[in-house]
Amino acid sequence: MNWQGVRVLVTGGASLIGSHLVDALLERAALVKVVDDLSSGKLENIQEHIDSGRIEFIEADLREPGVARRAVKGIHIIFHLAADHGGRGYVDLHQAGPASNLLLDGLVFWEAYRADVEKVVFASSACVYPNYLQQDPSEVIYLAEHMVKAPYDADNMYGWAKLVAEMTLRAYFREYGMKTASCRYFPVYGPRGVENHAVIAMIARAFLKQNPFVVWGTGEQIRNWTYVDDIVNGTILAAEKIDDGRAVNLGTMERIRVLDAAKEVLRYTGHQAEIRLEADKPTGPLNRVADNFLAKKLLGWEPQVKFIDGLRRTIDWYFSTKHEREVAAIFETMLTER
Incomplete structure (x- = not known):
């Protein structure tokens, strides 16, 4: 077109x-x-x-x-x-x-x-x-x-x-x-994302050097960011x-465990922290991954960016553009608001 x-x-x-x-x-x-x-x-x-x-x-x-x-x-x-x-x-x-x-x-x-x-x-x-x-x-x-x-x-x-x-x-x-x-x-997820979404929230916790590093739920939840x-x-x-x-x-068909994503954020950012699981926090469905066959068939579309690569790009963007004081001021509110 x-x-x-x-x-x-x-x-x-x-x-x-x-x-x-x-x-x-x-x-x-x-x-x-x-x-x-x-x-x-x-x-x-x-x-x-x-x-x-x-x-x-x-x-x-x-x-x-x-x-x-x-x-x-x-x-x-x-x-x-x-x-x-x-x-x-x-x-x-x-x-x-x-x-x-x-x-x-x-x-x-x-x-x-x-x-x-x-x-x-x-x-x-x-x-x-x-x-x-x-x-x-x-x-x-x-x-x-x-x-x-x-x-x-x-x-x-x-x-x-x-x-x-x-x-x-x-x-x-x-x-x-x-x-x-x-x-x-x-x-x-990606650059320009905000802290009320899971990937950016994990990145923000590392940026703020949070220790213990909080993960909502058991960490076993499956997503396809x-x-x-x-x-x-x-x-x-x-x-x-x-x-x-x-x-x-x-959506991608990569199956990503929340706990594994958190560990990669810590590894890539070099932030050494204890992970604390908070099972009483909102987690949503425990297993959410797309079948994208129809998009391939109708649109000729399939994701080009693997999660590990996109996550690193997003971390690099966040760490290069954010200011610690500003993030700290809004972070806790953003987790449950918009």
Whole structure:
């Protein structure tokens, strides 16, 4: 697909994924508009593009009256990433905030339809997968798209809102003919990440020289952390190749034990500390890894960055850009907030 001159809206475009997506779209010569209320996104992630006039930026909350209508005007393709979200501590402990995503998503989708937007690409989540499939870390299981079915058992209100949004977009395609696609993001990390997500939290603990070095849960939880550049590439491919509202997993099939990730952070940073497991802290599902066969089949996509390499890149970025006093001031709050 030739993106040159395509008018694109990225909601949540100052976030980790959103800002990298903006970079990639600009490289493809798209005309980019960003809407972000900066409640969790950071202006510094896109400031260079604002200063150069390469993007139009609207600082606003899409849940407020009239904002979505103004944002979608004249747009060809929407990448809808904006959401009330956070890391595991936030998702487990906060339900009212993520419930507002039902309103947020509904407004964006409806205004997109009214404005005759060609396509909406939605940032969904692995949180749509049934919790009951993800409770045994010793089981080798890969979550495939068809496993999201009745009886539904999404991960907290955040996961339910994502599931409803996916269903809504499929209905919009069937009933209104609006092209849509949903990308189920599995845990994402990389430069510009924040401390309420697990990988960045581990890096921050090493940066702050925390001893004992705290790991939430038993450490046996299994994850498939996926590097942000791979997620962005998959998202753009979904925009190019999916029209019918189907959902596709974007995630590596590497099975990574949380305790092993923590040990690698300590090893690479040279921080010598005792690891303390805190089993009473939020952990979420104990075994969450994607099956990415469908993405390979439909998009020709598969992750290019191994976890060990992406982790080291992210550590290097964090240690070269952060200030100890600033991180220490926000760290404990960020673990459960946004």
